[in-house]
Amino acid sequence: MNGAQALFNALTAAGLDTCFANPGTSEMQLVYEMGKSDAVRPVLCLQENVVTGAADGYARMAGKPAFTLLHVGSGFANGIANLHNAGRGNVPIVNIVGANATYHQPNFPEHEFIGGKITEVARAVSHWTREARSAAEMGLLGAEAVSQAMTGCGRISTLIAPTDCHWDPAPDAPQPAAPAPSPRVSAATIDQAAQLLGNGRKTGILLGTHALREEGLEIAGRIAATTGAQLLAETFPARLARGEGRVEVQLVPYFLEMAQFFFAEYEQILLLGALPPVSTFAYEGSPGHKAPPGCELTSVATPDFDVMAALADLASAVNATAETSARCQRLAAEQPEGILTAAGVGQSVNLLMPEDAVLVDESATAGLDLFQQTVGARRHEYLYAVPGAAIGSGLPVALGAAIAAPERKVVALQADGSGMYTNQALWSIAREECDITIVIIKNDAYAILNVELARVREGEPTAKMQSMLELDRPTIDWVSIAKGMGVPAVSVNTGEEFHREFQRAVEQRGPRLIEANIAQDLQPVVDLILQQKAAREQQG
Numbered sequence: 001m002n003g004a005q006a007l008f009n010a011l012t013a014a015g016l017d018t019c020f021a022n023p024g025t026s027e028m029q030l031v032y033e034m035g036k037s038d039a040v041r042p043v044l045c046l047q048e049n050v051v052t053g054a055a056d057g058y059a060r061m062a063g064k065p066a067f068t069l070l071h072v073g074s075g076f077a078n079g080i081a082n083l084h085n086a087g088r089g090n091v092p093i094v095n096i097v098g099a100n101a102t103y104h105q106p107n108f109p110e111h112e113f114i115g116g117k118i119t120e121v122a123r124a125v126s127h128w129t130r131e132a133r134s135a136a137e138m139g140l141l142g143a144e145a146v147s148q149a150m151t152g153c154g155r156i157s158t159l160i161a162p163t164d165c166h167w168d169p170a171p172d173a174p175q176p177a178a179p180a181p182s183p184r185v186s187a188a189t190i191d192q193a194a195q196l197l198g199n200g201r202k203t204g205i206l207l208g209t210h211a212l213r214e215e216g217l218e219i220a221g222r223i224a225a226t227t228g229a230q231l232l233a234e235t236f237p238a239r240l241a242r243g244e245g246r247v248e249v250q251l252v253p254y255f256l257e258m259a260q261f262f263f264a265e266y267e268q269i270l271l272l273g274a275l276p277p278v279s280t281f282a283y284e285g286s287p288g289h290k291a292p293p294g295c296e297l298t299s300v301a302t303p304d305f306d307v308m309a310a311l312a313d314l315a316s317a318v319n320a321t322a323e324t325s326a327r328c329q330r331l332a333a334e335q336p337e338g339i340l341t342a343a344g345v346g347q348s349v350n351l352l353m354p355e356d357a358v359l360v361d362e363s364a365t366a367g368l369d370l371f372q373q374t375v376g377a378r379r380h381e382y383l384y385a386v387p388g389a390a391i392g393s394g395l396p397v398a399l400g401a402a403i404a405a406p407e408r409k410v411v412a413l414q415a416d417g418s419g420m421y422t423n424q425a426l427w428s429i430a431r432e433e434c435d436i437t438i439v440i441i442k443n444d445a446y447a448i449l450n451v452e453l454a455r456v457r458e459g460e461p462t463a464k465m466q467s468m469l470e471l472d473r474p475t476i477d478w479v480s481i482a483k484g485m486g487v488p489a490v491s492v493n494t495g496e497e498f499h500r501e502f503q504r505a506v507e508q509r510g511p512r513l514i515e516a517n518i519a520q521d522l523q524p525v526v527d528l529i530l531q532q533k534a535a536r537e538q539q540g
Contacts, residue, residue: 025071047424050428056396076121080125092157093156099118102162130144132160143177153264183306190302197223204231239381247326338494340498358408395438426511
């Protein structure tokens with residue numbers, strides 16, 4: 001037995017059965033092992049950010065990690081953005097990164113990714129990083145990588161495996177190591193939270209990670225019904241149980257100004273599986289926190305704790321009954337007509353998306369309307385594609401989700417600009433015959449940056465400013481891109497056309513892309529930001 005066999009045995013013994021791969025020369029031993037075995041499904045991806053994003057989407061739906069196979073440090077670096085997203089979303093992933101043979105690494109300059117500095121780069125987005133120095137370590141480190149990834153709500157593990165560690169003789173892999181149990185929240189903290197829930201103040205319970213899945217929302221709904229608290233969801237949920245029959249939860253808005261209005265009525269917020277709500281980016285003259293200064297924030301359980309146990313303990317502490325707070329009702333939207341808008345896309349998704357679908361959302365500014373239109377849709381799982389705000393994860397996450405849950409229809413709402421970051425995912429979606437309906441929300445712009453530019457500019461934007469935000473000259477032809485990668489595609493301009501094509505897509509199996517050319521007016525958002533900016537300047 002060699003090191004590659006020992007590593008492969010360790011991964012499969014721990015239950016890993018899917019690999020998203022973009023291998024190179026230094027990973028051929030593992031390619032050989034996977035090719036000899038029926039234990040792992042390999043999914044070839046044409047770019048490493050597709051690899052890591054697909055592993056993210058897979059783990060969100062499978063409840064366990066996939067492993068990635070990446071070619072040396074440069075390959076790993078190409079996948080860092082979506083590893084950042086997965087890490088922020090508390091999603092488990094195991095990365096296997098090839099490296100030059102240990103004895104050959106000194107022949108390369110220190111800065112070379114093929115040699116010495118992979119480990120330093122990996123630590124930037126990994127909770128656990130190790131580099132094997134002998135074949136004897138491969139099985140042991142493989143088992144530990146899986147165990148570490150499964151710790152808490154989910155972590156990123158990265159194992160760097162030099163080629164001589166693959167081919168040299170090695171002992172077989174050890175038995176899988178159980179992940180360390182998540183610490184339980186103390187009884188004193190639970191008692192304090194119960195007392196806060198009974199003090200009569202306007203209270204929100206801000207939920208994150210596993211608390212937003214169906215079981216977590218059921219318990220949280222019982223707490224809310226008993227105490228009168230309002231259930232809130234973190235702005236970027238990795239997975240949210242949503243739609244008809246699910247316990248209702250209000251999403252904290254992304255834009256700082258909207259979030260400030262959202263939180264204005266609350267006197268206290270309890271955090272369960274979520275971190276304090278802060279603005280993703282800092283803005284001159286604006287606060288970093290979304291909640292007002294007078295709103296008391298109390299962390300009951302961070303994502304590192306056993307969030308589900310904390311919910312159950314808190315339910316017991318407040319003597320929660322079986323009754324829950326309000327549930328989502330089926331609210332069928334009207335069929336869209338005329339000029340196509342983001343709201344119109346949402347209306348059709350509301351009407352036609354089948355029960356138990358997976359809705360992957362990287363619709364960016366269009367999401368303001370799309371999210372509201374689909375609250376009353378049939379029961380589904382909602383995956384916000386970019387918990388870390390690094391755009392370009394929507395298509396890869398949809399790929400991974402479809403591999404993990406082939407019995408479900410996946411609907412991917414993808415903004416056109418961020419979709420170009422990882423459009424190579426379309427090829428893998430076609431190759432794997434994934435049941436995904438992809439809607440490209442096409443406004444020919446990085447529209448969110450028009451909003452952000454309003455924060456800093458004086459007067460109207462110049463043509464040169466707009467040239468860095470607009471996706472024209474030439475416009476992007478998503479139909480040609482999709483067809484070139486094997487995905488059938490159409491382009492639509494009206495509500496009627498979109499409804500017809502979306503219905504066709506969800507009623508058949510397999511991949512299909514719809515380029516939805518939307519009319520979008522973000523001026524109300526810009527006006528709100530400018531009003532807030534003027535008010536701050538007057539106060540200053």
